[in-house]
Amino acid sequence: MPDSPFDSDSQRLVAQQAPGDNAAPWSVGEISSRLKRLVEGEFGHVRVRGEISGWKRAASGHCYLALKDADAVIDGVIWRGAANAIPFTPQDGVEVIATGKLTTYPGRSKYQIVIERMELAGEGALMALFEKLKAQLAAEGLFAQERKQKLPYMPRTIGVITSPTGAVIRDILHRLEDRCPCHVLLWPVKVQGEGAAAEVAAAIRGFDAMPADGPVAKPDLLIVARGGGSIEDLWAFNEEPVVRAIAQCRLPIISAVGHETDTSLSDYAADLRAPTPTAAAEMAVPVLADLANNLATLGLRAERCARRYHERAGERLAALVRVLPKRDALLGPQRQKLDDIGARLDRGLENRLTRGRRDLDRVSGALRPAMLTQRLAAARQRLDGVGRHLDLVHPNRPLEKGYAWVEGRASGKVLPNAEAARAAGALTLRFIDGTVDARVERSGGKSYPVEKPEQPTLL
Known part of the structure; x- marks a missing residue:
């Protein structure tokens, strides 16, 4: 065994081309591209049966999921256009058959299926999805009986x-x-x-x-x-x-x-x-015919009820009439009282007429022609005296003796003294037979107070 892995022929610190080895190293991108072409060329379009897991829809509209069975898991992606064409709403746990193209995703060094069409794997899967949706929507209260509306x-x-x-x-x-x-x-x-x-x-x-x-x-x-x-x-x-x-x-x-x-x-x-x-x-x-029949039936019932009510009211009225007192019994005392008042009224009128005649006879004796003539002459004499006095105190009586009224031309009022005449300037002199306009040229001398005419005294 070598002392260090870096000293062996198989492991070197710096890569060197071994003698007889003319294969250049591959880049990661080259390997990924080669694998992508290999997988897509070998498989092409495939149909995969599996259970949906991890279903989600991105904001872009693309959908991501995994298809699994008891032995393996394969990732899948559905682009937005294909996702909108799926005839049902995919959910986790639903078994489907996905048709698409097998490819790789170099960004994560994994293979996946780009799904173009997805169908439920038989009616059993469809019923499973039905029950799953039913339970989900029922849990939200969408099927609750209290939400039901009454039909018109x-x-x-x-x-x-x-x-x-x-x-x-x-x-x-x-x-x-x-x-x-x-x-x-x-x-x-x-x-x-x-x-x-x-x-x-x-x-x-x-x-x-x-x-x-x-x-x-x-x-x-x-x-x-x-x-x-x-x-x-x-x-x-x-x-x-x-x-x-x-x-x-x-x-x-x-x-x-x-x-x-x-x-x-x-x-x-x-x-x-x-x-x-x-x-x-x-x-x-x-049913319109049933409505018409019901209306007719209700009309007959209403008519019978009204007739029965009228009949019962008539019976009650007749019963009440039987227990009511007779008319003569009710009106007898009032009639008697009326006759008594009428008799008393006649006697009262006769008494009043008698007293009136007696008063008239008493007053008519004092009304003699000589007394009326005497009172009439006294009244005439008094009226003559009043007339003579009124004639003496008439305001125009001084004008007949050559006097005149001095009035302010602007105000039309009688001026009582010289000071008022000087203040007025323009004057009007009122004589017994007309008026003359005058103007104050100069003033001087002594002024005398104007005596006010006596007022008539009624006798």
Whole structure:
């Protein structure tokens, strides 16, 4: 054994080309590229069956996972375009068959499969995914009974989400026409295949977002319908986006997916499950003929009740009348009292008339013509005296003797003294036969007070 590994021919401290060895060393990148070409050329496209583990979707939209069985594990990647085309929502523990290209990832020195298509590995795997989704959504409370809404008794507008070309919409329209015609709004969608779940979920949200006062009447009730088929055909109605859209919708929803034995997760989330689309139409509206019969029956019952009430009221009135006192018994005392008051009134009027005649006779004796003539002459004499006095104190009496009133021309008031006349300047002299305008040129001399005329005294 050599003393040091660095002294042996197989181990050197510095790499040297051995005699007869003409192979140059490879770089790591060259080895990785060679392996990548070898793996991709040897295998090409493969189909791998395994159970999904570590499923995650990156922010870029690409998905990463591992496929495993009892013996081994292989990493896988699904680019965003292929991931959006997967017809179901992958979850850990679901067995699938992945079709893609086997390659290597030099950054981690591992091989992986680039998955282009992914399918469930048989109906068993599909049912396992169904039960897994059902348990998950039920745990979130999406199927709780207290979340269910009551259906309107007679909706004016019904929104239907289904294929526009299938027999489902025709069956629904015919049944509604037979039972109770109403306005129907159809939102056409794909009911299976790629993109079906997204269209159904968008239709539910679209109906729910319609304004109540918009140009198109907002539905009072929604029907999500599809004809019968295998579990694979109905899988769009098991997708999580559809189930969540149904659970979050503020409008009542009837789920009519498949036939009687078919069950989807949409049935659990809806407010009511119908075994068939035709049955959904029957549940949505009452029978118009039955309504008419019920109204007629209620009308007859109301009429009978009113008639019976009237008859019983008449019987009670007759019974009350029998126990009431007679009219003469009730009005007799009042009539007697009225007669008594009438007699007393007659006597009172006679007494009052007698007293009035007596008073008149007494007063009429004092009314003699001589007394009236004497009083009339005294009154006339007094009025004559008052008239003479008024004539003496009349304001115009001094004007007849040559006097005049002095008034201020601007104010029109009588000026009582010279000082007021000098202050006024422009004067008006009022004589018995008219007025004369004058102006104060100069003033002087002694002023005399103006005597005020005596006021008339009434006698």
